[in-house]
Amino acid sequence: MPELRKDPVIGRWVIIATERAKRPHDFVTMKESIEQGVCPFCEGNEANTPKEIGAIRNGGTAPNGPGWTVRVVPNLTPILRIEGDLGRRGVGMYDVMNGVGAHEVIIETPRHIANIADLAEDQIENSIRAQVERLLDLEKDYRFKYLLLFKNYGFQAGGGGIRHARSQLIATSVTPKRVKEELLGAKQYYEFKERCLYCDMIRQELQNRERIVAENEEFIAWAPYASRFPFELCILPKEHSCDFYLMRPEQVTRLAQILKKVYSDIKEALQDPPYNSVVHTAPLRCTRLNRKAGYWRTIEQDYHWHIELMPRLTRVAGFEWGSGFYINPVTPEQAAQVLRKTGNTSNIYGTTAS
Amino acid sequence: MPELRKDPVIGRWVIIATERAKRPHDFVTMKESIEQGVCPFCEGNEANTPKEIGAIRNGGTAPNGPGWTVRVVPNLTPILRIEGDLGRRGVGMYDVMNGVGAHEVIIETPRHIANIADLAEDQIENSIRAQVERLLDLEKDYRFKYLLLFKNYGFQAGGGGIRHARSQLIATSVTPKRVKEELLGAKQYYEFKERCLYCDMIRQELQNRERIVAENEEFIAWAPYASRFPFELCILPKEHSCDFYLMRPEQVTRLAQILKKVYSDIKEALQDPPYNSVVHTAPLRCTRLNRKAGYWRTIEQDYHWHIELMPRLTRVAGFEWGSGFYINPVTPEQAAQVLRKTGNTSNIYGTTAS
Numbered sequence: 001m002p003e004l005r006k007d008p009v010i011g012r013w014v015i016i017a018t019e020r021a022k023r024p025h026d027f028v029t030m031k032e033s034i035e036q037g038v039c040p041f042c043e044g045n046e047a048n049t050p051k052e053i054g055a056i057r058n059g060g061t062a063p064n065g066p067g068w069t070v071r072v073v074p075n076l077t078p079i080l081r082i083e084g085d086l087g088r089r090g091v092g093m094y095d096v097m098n099g100v101g102a103h104e105v106i107i108e109t110p111r112h113i114a115n116i117a118d119l120a121e122d123q124i125e126n127s128i129r130a131q132v133e134r135l136l137d138l139e140k141d142y143r144f145k146y147l148l149l150f151k152n153y154g155f156q157a158g159g160g161g162i163r164h165a166r167s168q169l170i171a172t173s174v175t176p177k178r179v180k181e182e183l184l185g186a187k188q189y190y191e192f193k194e195r196c197l198y199c200d201m202i203r204q205e206l207q208n209r210e211r212i213v214a215e216n217e218e219f220i221a222w223a224p225y226a227s228r229f230p231f232e233l234c235i236l237p238k239e240h241s242c243d244f245y246l247m248r249p250e251q252v253t254r255l256a257q258i259l260k261k262v263y264s265d266i267k268e269a270l271q272d273p274p275y276n277s278v279v280h281t282a283p284l285r286c287t288r289l290n291r292k293a294g295y296w297r298t299i300e301q302d303y304h305w306h307i308e309l310m311p312r313l314t315r316v317a318g319f320e321w322g323s324g325f326y327i328n329p330v331t332p333e334q335a336a337q338v339l340r341k342t343g344n345t346s347n348i349y350g351t352t353a354s
Numbered sequence: 355m356p357e358l359r360k361d362p363v364i365g366r367w368v369i370i371a372t373e374r375a376k377r378p379h380d381f382v383t384m385k386e387s388i389e390q391g392v393c394p395f396c397e398g399n400e401a402n403t404p405k406e407i408g409a410i411r412n413g414g415t416a417p418n419g420p421g422w423t424v425r426v427v428p429n430l431t432p433i434l435r436i437e438g439d440l441g442r443r444g445v446g447m448y449d450v451m452n453g454v455g456a457h458e459v460i461i462e463t464p465r466h467i468a469n470i471a472d473l474a475e476d477q478i479e480n481s482i483r484a485q486v487e488r489l490l491d492l493e494k495d496y497r498f499k500y501l502l503l504f505k506n507y508g509f510q511a512g513g514g515g516i517r518h519a520r521s522q523l524i525a526t527s528v529t530p531k532r533v534k535e536e537l538l539g540a541k542q543y544y545e546f547k548e549r550c551l552y553c554d555m556i557r558q559e560l561q562n563r564e565r566i567v568a569e570n571e572e573f574i575a576w577a578p579y580a581s582r583f584p585f586e587l588c589i590l591p592k593e594h595s596c597d598f599y600l601m602r603p604e605q606v607t608r609l610a611q612i613l614k615k616v617y618s619d620i621k622e623a624l625q626d627p628p629y630n631s632v633v634h635t636a637p638l639r640c641t642r643l644n645r646k647a648g649y650w651r652t653i654e655q656d657y658h659w660h661i662e663l664m665p666r667l668t669r670v671a672g673f674e675w676g677s678g679f680y681i682n683p684v685t686p687e688q689a690a691q692v693l694r695k696t697g698n699t700s701n702i703y704g705t706t707a708s
């Protein structure tokens with residue numbers, strides 16, 4: 001059983017995934033594993049994955065066979081286990097709990113396409129709809145506090161050897177430290193200003209425009225003012241909302257549109273680099289008084305969901321891990337300018353009638 | 355002039371080092387640059403570095419020539435500039451200040467040796483003495499709040515193409531976020547328990563022993579309970595102290611001894627991996643009432659300096675950057691066991707008469 005261990009100094013929970021443990025020398029090489037054999041994520045190879053949890057399927061097709069556009073399966077080597085209780089306990093002065101959670105893979109295309117940039121907009125939209133559906137389901141599990149939706153593309157970004165577009169979803173019993181920090185910072189700003197910090201940033205970036213990379217009716221993408229990494233991007237809904245998975249249908253469509261654009265920009269301008277992206281949504285606050293009342297959530301006025309997209313261009317995270325001190329050799333203004341110069345402007349607000 | 359920009363959500367300062375900026379495609383390749391030409395850090399090549407700030411020299415030798423054992427020079431491409439004031443100001447809702455600071459290189463051997471593991475103990479001791487001297491000098495500059503001393507070894511750890519052992523020292527006008535978090539966590543613990551958190555951990559680890567890698571009269575090295583990375587190590591003085599650079603001479607000797615051991619262990623057990631190490635010391639608190647009174651510092655009961663050593667074995671920092679959520683496939687207990695099994699036990703407490 002994997003464990004969640006808490007750092008006694010700064011309070012960060014770390015997954016110690018003992019069952020994935022390898023021998024020491026297995027960690028030494030950083031070489032890319034060669035992709036070989038059948039891709040378990042391609043249509044027709046459904047038998048190579050665990051049984052599907054959900055799918056967007058053509059009418060009349062059966063689960064675990066062909067005929068789908070998006071398919072959700074458990075991770076073959078999950079870092080958390082779905083069974084059991086949290087088992088919070090102390091080990092001397094330290095704190096630990098069982099590594100309970102879900103670890104799912106959202107396969108974003110039946111075809112063997114690696115980069116989301118190369119999917120059609122409606123296919124990206126299908127993937128977002130499948131993600132939203134999974135989050136709405138998992139939020140009902142009282143053991144979970146956070147749903148972490150992310151994407152690792154390319155070997156240097158932890159994408160492994162299978163070059164097939166997918167997102168991963170981890171449900172955890174703790175809120176990730178970074179999200180906690182954002183919640184706190186946004187709360188302090190809200191208490192001081194009585195306005196959402198992210199909404200204020202949207203207003204300022206729209207006025208200034210030098211860091212904006214893309215925009216449509218519902219979303220905006222910019223290079224953050226204090227970017228840690230070259231070409232780091234933030235994608236936010238213009239409308240205030242703290243929950244990614246409570247988007248309106250029109251927002252889902254527009255999110256697919258802006259994602260298609262920014263992933264294409266990154267691919268084109270930076271020669272198809274590896275990247276990580278992470279959805280930052282509010283922690284779960286789902287409650288149910290009784291079966292009849294259904295589920296309800298409190299509204300968070302002071303948090304605003306968004307997506308962080310980080311191309312992996314610099315060699316390091318060198319001493320940044322040890323210090324939390326980042327050095328970025330490209331200004332976000334330069335990055336935005338480079339990305340705006342790509343040809344991927346189709347269907348974006350301002351360039352089409354809308 | 356480089357800028358320090360503050361993240362408006364979580365308050366992290368980032369160095370935007372615009373003068374180091376390259377064109378976008380320069381960031382695409384991650385290939386190792388081939389080492390060529392003369393090494394600027396070797397004895398005899400002193401003319402290839404900026405003029406030395408300090409050195410441990412043989413009697414009768416002149417600055418910027420041969421005859422040294424440790425040599426300190428400004429970084430040829432510093433990420434911060436030594437001249438000027440902080441210029442704190444707002445840019446709309448954002449916060450920025452001038453990138454004022456120092457960026458020095460401590461060359462740890464006159465010979466062309468890459469890994470500190472391959473230096474003699476007395477040579478490591480010389481290097482620590484030179485580091486301490488630089489910190490004592492820089493703490494008097496009222497503009498600086500923090501002195502960040504670190505080591506990048508190997509290309510994957512940001513060590514660049516020059517394979518010559520060195521540490522880097524960055525003096526900044528802000529305290530790194532990670533250190534701030536540690537200060538806060540340690541303070542909260544101290545307020546609750548009226549004991550130093552790190553001293554408590556030392557007592558527990560000495561009792562339990564399963565995560566201890568090395569120990570001598572003055573220092574202890576262990577794999578932290580909630581390690582983020584495989585084979586991550588923490589090296590601490592047994593005696594409570596918040597300032598690395600106020601070590602007693604005996605401590606400097608013993609620190610050199612334990613560093614020689616753990617760097618050798620890492621090199622041997624993990625096939626000479628890249629690594630980063632960072633000294634975590636308290637922020638500067640140096641005050642001077644008047645010239646006669648000299649400098650004095652408050653004593654921090656609740657912080658305890660230490661060194662973090664992180665071999666770069668896993669491919670990622672994948673989504674960890676976006677989430678602050680780490681997955682470690684090796685338990686610290688396993689890591690400590692592997693490292694204890696290396697042959698590098700000479701001169702360590704318990705194996706020699708002491």
